[in-house]
Amino acid sequence: MEHGESVSSLVIVILAAFLTPILLHRFRLKMIPVVVAEIIVGLIIGNSGFNLVEESNWLETLSTLGFIFLMFLSGLEIDFSIFSSKRQRKNKETKKMPNPVLLASLVFVGILILSFVLSYLFVLFGFIDNVYLMTLIISTISLGIVVPTLKEAQAMQTTVGQTILLIAVIADLVTMILLAVFVSFYGEGSGNMWLLLILFGVGVLLYFVGKHFRNQSFIETMSKGTIQIGTRAVFTLIIFLVALSESVGAENILGAFLAGALVSLLAPNQELVQKLDSFGYGFLIPIFFVMVGVELDLWALYDEPKVLALIPLLFIALLVSKVIPIAILKKWYDTKTVIAASMLLTSTLSLVIAAATIGERLEIISSEMHGALILVAVLSCIITPSFFKKYYVNHEETDYQQSVSFIGINQATIPVVRELDTKEFETHLFHTRQEKIDDKLGRSIFDINELENYDLETLKDAGVFEHDIVVVTTGDEYKNEEIATYAKEYGVERVIARIEIPVIEKRLKEIGVDVFSVLLSSKTLLKALIESPNVVNIFTQQDSALYEINMNNANYDGTLLREFPFTGDVIMVRIFRGNDSIVPHGDTELKLNDRLVVTGSTEYVEELQQILEYV
Secondary structure, three states, X not given: OHHXXXXXXXXXXXXXXXXXXXXXXXXXXXXXXXXXXHXXXXXXXXXXXXOXXXXXXXXXXXXXXXXXXXXXXXXXXXXXXXXXXXXXXXXXXXXXXXXXHHHHHHHHHHHHHHHHHHHHHHHHOXXXXXXXXXXXXXXXXXXXXXXXXXXXXXXXXXXXXHHHHHHHHHHHHHXXXXXXXXXXXXXXXXXXXXXXXXXXXXXXXXHHHHHHHOOOHHHHHOOOOOOXXXXXXXXXHHHHHHHXXXXXXXXHHHHHXXXXXXXXXXXXXXXXXXXXXXXXXXXXXXXXXXXXXXXXXXXXXXXXXXXXXXXXXXXXXXXXXXXXXXXXXXXXXXXXXXXXXXXXXXXXXXXXXXHHHHHHHOOXXXXXXXXXXXXXXXXXXXXXXXXXXXXXXXXXXXXXXXXXXXXXXXXXXHHHHHHOOOOOEEEEEXXXXXXXXXXXXOOOOOOEEEEOOOOHHHHHHOOOOOOOXXXXXXXOHHHHHHHHHHHHXXXXXXXXXXXXXXXXXXXXXXXXXXXXXXXXXXXXXXXXXXXXXXXXXXXXXXXXXEEEEEOOOHHHOOOEHHXXXXXXXXXXXXXXXXXEEEOOOOOOEOOOOOEEEEEEOXXXXXXXXXXXXXX
């Protein structure tokens, strides 16, 4: 009978996790993050609602694995390239704004100090006994809420968006490390903080091992079919570091977070990241969040008036701890933008759940206090992103030009430079002095930056890698590979290289470099002219050309094509969504960040572009 109850509870939770996003979509509740909705559904079916879920070893195990995998994905979400100089390029136009890493660090230090002061007040008034735990809870920021909200608002590539992201990343890293230190002092076997150094030392060692084997040819061979060595390696890393963290007296979530950070540092391919996201957010993590709601007993809060009074006070403390330090941004941004930034950074969830769970386990806080803390975190994730969307106005993206650097000038690149739309792209040409450039190619027309050589240091000093797109077309293909590889490691968003050798082409594609071949292009074009001349006309004639449009307008997110209110003379040929290529039909939904390939008259294409690309 016990076994039957165990399985029935598992079925109820799985069904709840499955139906939650469907209900959100059906009732168009876009303002509520899915993870928050899962907690709310858990409240309905759990101790605070209909009490349909019994205690179950199945659910306890899956929920724990979900929490571990959530912390792993939190580490994986950290984009360490935002700390590179590449991300500082756009600050030239922002009133001599200081180094964004330095500014973000300064803001977070302000958040931490103010959180300590507010926590001390909570201790003085008897709401909580441990000032350090409350400091960690108030200073946390939910990277899992900040990233999708910035993406939806098209703010990821703006200076204010990058500053917000940096603050969230630093908060995520520092509070997780401080939480581990806190546990080493207050947990069982306290005083063994030095053992954490073993964990981080092993992490560093594993990073170099992973870096060595990352681009080995046999790894790619074993990543296909039934072997999937990359996925196996990731799960081995998670379990190993989780076990090691528990062995040294730290929390298992620190090991999981460290595993995610290591994988992020190794720059995995997007296909592997999507697999991990799908497994985590499609199975384990929803179970964890539903169980968080199931185990909360809101009615018990009414028996503790002090805990009940803490909820609005703690929410105010979260706001104050972010609003005051973020006010420094007023020097460079308008008031509405600063308010929007501070509201978004108030959102907190995963680390509050982690800190509250650890606090309850260590008997520092009661179960009622644990529930109150999670309830405040849920409220912050519902309220603050909505305020960000209301107050934030993207002033930077409207007239933004993508910057393109061409390394090596020849008959292949000059015509492309001539054809690029100057409203969309700003081009920079780099060429060595010893190479002769025919005036017919454009010396008299284009401003060419002359270099002594194509050495990496020379290119770096010339600012070649401080652009959105780098195109490498020197006459030496091995040099092209060297430059393209360095540019990708440097953090350039898009790198394109001219390569005719298949082995080099394969190596570059593995690290995300786009490759083109003059020989292959000519052969393909000639074949197409013979077999399908009308298809070639689409690419070469302006009246019937193909255009790519980015879907940035959140108002049309989830809209079916047959319900899309545009009647112009435009045909949608293809929709690219991540790595997927979709053939559009009436029931196809538009999604944010889709790339639409369309054909039609220039007038209507520009009209559609205005509708979809600018909010």
